[in-house]
Amino acid sequence: xxxxxxxxxxxxxxxxxxxxxxxxxxxxxxxxxxxxxxxxxxxxxxxxxxxxxxxxxxxxxxxxxxxxxxxxxxxxxxxxxxxxxxxxxxxxxxxxxxxxxxxxxxxxxxxxxxxxxxxxxxxxxxxxxxxxxxxxxxxxxxxxxxxxx
Numbered sequence: 001x002x003x004x005x006x007x008x009x010x011x012x013x014x015x016x017x018x019x020x021x022x023x024x025x026x027x028x029x030x031x032x033x034x035x036x037x038x039x040x041x042x043x044x045x046x047x048x049x050x051x052x053x054x055x056x057x058x059x060x061x062x063x064x065x066x067x068x069x070x071x072x073x074x075x076x077x078x079x080x081x082x083x084x085x086x087x088x089x090x091x092x093x094x095x096x097x098x099x100x101x102x103x104x105x106x107x108x109x110x111x112x113x114x115x116x117x118x119x120x121x122x123x124x125x126x127x128x129x130x131x132x133x134x135x136x137x138x139x140x141x142x143x144x145x146x147x148x149x
Contacts, residue, residue: 005039005105014120022115023080027071029063034113046100053079
């Protein structure tokens with residue numbers, strides 16, 4: 001498994017409740033751009049349209065050697081999940097304040113592009129401060145442990 005892109009701000013902005021791995025419907029030039037790591041998932045989000053899950057604002061740069069066949073960089077892409085998982089996500093989305101956030105884009109061992117998505121609830125400001133404080137304390141402990149060893 002080769003990780004191509006991660007959404008580092010997602011863990012800070014949201015508390016993850018559940019995680020899923022979804023395939024994506026891609027064009028030929030899109031998978032080539034993904035393998036070249038010309039991808040950004042920081043602004044991406046997922047939404048349900050007609051009982052199907054779509055990722056929006058996922059930027060996959062145009063393939064350099066792609067001629068007139070090149071893809072649109074920010075087009076909507078369909079995510080591939082089981083019906084059971086889609087139904088579960090659809091029911092959870094009806095709850096107030098829940099979002100589906102892409103967290104990581106990777107290439108599986110079989111060579112397919114996969115997107116890790118998480119069902120998350122937005123953090124309040126005090127939750128974010130707690131996350132920063134926990135991160136700083138952990139970093140300080142790691143520094144002290146390195147200094148001793």
